[in-house]
Amino acid sequence: MAKIGKTLLKLDNVTMKFGGVTALNGVNLEVKEGEILALIGPNGAGKTTVFNVITGVYKQTSGVVDFDGISLGDQKRYQVTALGVARTFQNIRLWGDMTALENVITATDVHKKSGLVGALFGFPRARREEEENREKAMEILRFIGIDEYSDRLAKNLPYGVQRRLEIARALGTSPKLVLLDEPAAGFNPAEKVELAATIKRVRDAGYTVLLIEHDMSLIMGISDRVVVLDFGTKIADDIPSVVQNDPRVIEAYLGVPADAS
């Protein structure tokens, strides 16, 4: 069990508006080092928007996103990744015509120094980095448990392996914080159990995990803390057992009982 440490990511009063639509309304969120934080909420609550703001896909309308002392709002997307934030996508976005291994190697390139000229003339550093990348990528595939697929094209992989490869690719960038966007979508119960174990292993290996998920049993089983969003507002933030019984959360998911009004 990893120890929960200092605050790694902090969203301070973040608001995101698209024209007249307020997707996030003054959201405060803290992710601490070494924890698994689950972000839940009904469809359209703004969960993926939170990810998109953190990774720089959207620039928040107001508020601050602070990652390890650096304001992410000022960073370009690829810089956010280099700082140590990696993500997966709700709808799988692997590079289909690359093999599983190449997908991960491409992600590991982010921290490498050698550029075009080194690649062209095969400078020692470029060669060494190629070798390191390949080894590291293979190690990650093994860690996630999909190394047997390393030579297969990503688009030809079974659905479940593609989802896991997304996690492997995110880990390839050597992140401090991994954002998983519905990693269990479309999984059967057995696969979900396996995935839960994988996510735990990822955390125990020293990564911090922020997770969007709909499957309550998965979340309750693995997360240290649960944050609930509804219509862009945070309505709960506590340990799973407390959140589970919070009347506001039940209301957001199930609606108000007919006799309550």
Next chain:
Amino acid sequence: MKIRNYWNLRDFGANLWENAGRPVRVAIVLGSILLVGLLPFMGGSILATPIAAFDAVLVYPVGMFVLMSLGLNIVVGKSGMLDLGYVAFFAIGAYTMAYLGTTTNLNTWEIMPIGIALAMIAGVLLGIPTLRLRGDYLAIVTLGFGEIVRLILLNSTWSKGPNGIANIPMPPDLGPLKFELKNQRVFFWVVMAMILLTIWMIRRLTVRRPGRAWEAIRQDEDAAELMGIHTLKYKIWSFTLGAAVGGAAGVLFASKNLYIAPEMFTLNVSILILACVVFGGIGNIWGVVIGAAILGYLPDRIRFISDARLLAFGLVLVVVMNFRPDGLLPRKKREKAIVKREANA
């Protein structure tokens, strides 16, 4: 054991290559270079072109088309950006040669790096503002760029406007190899060397980091950027390398043609080179080489049917693209890691 499909030339070639040891590979490479190098002596054979001299056809269009298609393939095939103004870089190289060749004492080999550099600078200058665009929008901007360059050449005094620049010097002799107009085999060998250099460059980059970045950008640019790839930088590199090859081709073209004019650098050339890339197989070096060689050679080979020539040419394009929509030799879609193959090489 799977039955090999010998009609699948791409996989057949790749298998042959992968299963060969180092000496066999060296033999294949040297043998191919020798065979292609001997092509100018085949003028009397079935390959002969009826009206144009065979060795001249081998230099232009065939060799030049192959070279330019390889350059364009870096942009269109490797990183997936549609560039409809590629002729601009060819024109920049050609006019650098023409202008410096007629006004200074520099020879072709001294002007070559200048032409390449100017084409690359043009690539960067065009790339920085426009490569944020994608797909159709990028295509339109590059189309405009190609036309802008041509119109500048048409309307400037230093380029002698529509009259073009004449009396461009030929390259100085390379030892015993003399450049002659009536026998252009030395030109062909130079083009061949440039083609080999370009292929070497592309292959080197493809198996390493830049190639992976381009491939990722081509397949999903947003995902690439979110995985930490500085997409704009790699797109500019791709564009600039393509421009460099186009510029180099332009310098040699001017030095071989001895006369150039703006009308030689129209949109048609861009489209034709793009057709070579698509016809051969976008993204596959060997496909592009074969595609460009065929499309460069065919119109001259069938010149005896005079007016029906372009009709037949168009017909071949339509028929082939119907039967092989991904080109003659499509992009590698085999389940073999590029990186792994490099490890064995």
